[in-house]
Amino acid sequence: MALSTRAQAAEEASKGLLIWEIIPQLWHHKTNPDGIVSLGVAENSLMHDTFSKHIHENLALSNPAFTYGDGTTGTKRIKVSVSRFLTKHLKPVKPIEPEHITMTNGCSAALEHLSWAFANPGECFLVGQPYYGTFIPDLTYRFGAKLLPVPFHDADPLGEDAVQKYEDVIIAAQAKGQKMAGLIISHPHNPLGRCYPRSVIIRLMELCQKHKIHFISDEIYALSVFPNTIDANPPPVPFESALTIDPTGIIDPSRVHVLWGMSKDFGANGIRVGTIISQSNPSLHASIIAVGLYSSVSSISDHITCNILDDDAWVGGYIAENQKRLSEQYKRVVDWSNKHDITYAPGVNAAFFLWVDLGKVYRARHHVAENEDVTVLVNKALLSHKVFLASGKDFGAEKPGWFRIVFSHPDDYLDEGLQRVIAALA
The missing domain is CATH 3.40.640.10 (Type I PLP-dependent aspartate aminotransferase-like (Major domain))
Structure with missing residues (x-):
């Protein structure tokens, strides 16, 4: 059956949405060690246990919640x-x-x-x-x-x-x-x-x-x-x-x-x-x-x-602890960037991400022809090493080679992803 022109356009756009192919294959050190590490989706998992505990202890659903x-x-x-x-x-x-x-x-x-x-x-x-x-x-x-x-x-x-x-x-x-x-x-x-x-x-x-x-x-x-x-x-x-x-x-x-x-x-x-x-x-x-x-x-x-x-009391404690953990993970990813001479956009004091120039590192280690798109090359290398980052191409980056790293993950997950990024750039 023929779709409307707007539905056809949406169908075409969906072909480039890697995220929905990545999410069902996420890495876990025990249950899915061959999975993909995603540092590309803007999710904060640092406080999930704290959030979950509050929900379970206070749910107390009444019948109107089913209407x-x-x-x-x-x-x-x-x-x-x-x-x-x-x-x-x-x-x-x-x-x-x-x-x-x-x-x-x-x-x-x-x-x-x-x-x-x-x-x-x-x-x-x-x-x-x-x-x-x-x-x-x-x-x-x-x-x-x-x-x-x-x-x-x-x-x-x-x-x-x-x-x-x-x-x-x-x-x-x-x-x-x-x-x-x-x-x-x-x-x-x-x-x-x-x-x-x-x-x-x-x-x-x-x-x-x-x-x-x-x-x-x-x-x-x-x-x-x-x-x-x-x-x-x-x-x-x-x-x-x-x-x-x-x-x-x-x-x-x-x-x-x-x-x-x-x-x-x-x-x-x-x-x-x-x-x-x-x-x-x-x-x-x-x-x-x-x-x-x-x-x-x-x-x-x-x-x-x-x-x-x-x-109010719980929220105050939650926000303070969340901000502390975000600050720690930001330092962790900046230290990683500095260690590997990766240029990043500084001045960050909010949200979950570091904007990094991976194209510069890739060019220093590989020959990139004048007609080649370094963003595409880096993205291909990242996926071959089973790590997913949001591409600057999808974020309207003015210069090629930039990617967004989401750092709001526990240490083991974040470190695994960062190690794979370095392996992909080698």
Whole structure:
């Protein structure tokens, strides 16, 4: 049976999605010693035992957990829990109220809702390079929006000079008749692991106001920040949510939207809980109610999330320990990089990754013809040694040979993966 043109395009795109071939074959030193070590998926397994223990000790499901709940965009209970939790931890200039949020089954669904709500088919979202690779399917696959990558060349992607680069792309696109819908940042940044300075966020908001587009800050790593005593250049920037900025005189508040979820800060990708925070756009929240059934949070995940977020004492200890462990693993992977003369992007103080130039090392050890793509060569070598990293090609890297290493794994798993990377480059 013939598929629609959009389904055919999605089928074609799925052929390059290695991740879903890798995950069923993951390495385990006892149960699957011949498996693939994945340092390519943004999952934090450092605190899984702690998280699991809390769930099992506090589950206490009541019968409503087996129903649809009381709303397609989140139950009353979860909206109260999440709004209180985020007000405490994101420190917004205006408290987050339950009516300011829409719950979704993960932040991919949240992004897709924003694409559907803000962009007509063919309209564009701006993302700076390198960008989170899954922004592409989240924003474009099902509703026909387009993604416009913004190259920065030698400018800092998170610096003041980057703002003009965004405007250059806007102006060039408008000259071709393309219409802008929004600008999206990953804050803290994926894959660079850094936070945007407050001054840069303000300037990006001003740019969005000037061109009458939406400003979207994906803050799914907001609490996965840690001290960095290794790198001084660029100096690590503390995390400040976009919601800490008073939009008065900067941007129409109805154009400001923030995303957060349980996946990263609580190492819980699998429970599928995401949040759209939009404090001054009730029409956005109302519009999603009618289509919210397609992205509603499981009632059991809803219940688990409330149990977690309402336990202030446990959450405080969890966040502190998680940040400590992330800091330790960051040092571990930086020490590995330095030992093997691998260039990496410094200044990391958030999230789970190190952005590394493996192409440079590969070129130093192998002949690479002028017409060959070193990214493809390195990726082939990595997979032949049964280690998977996210390729810079999928993240809009401006230069070839860059990869993202996820370090939020226990020592044995991380070390096994790093050893295989070195073997692949030999």
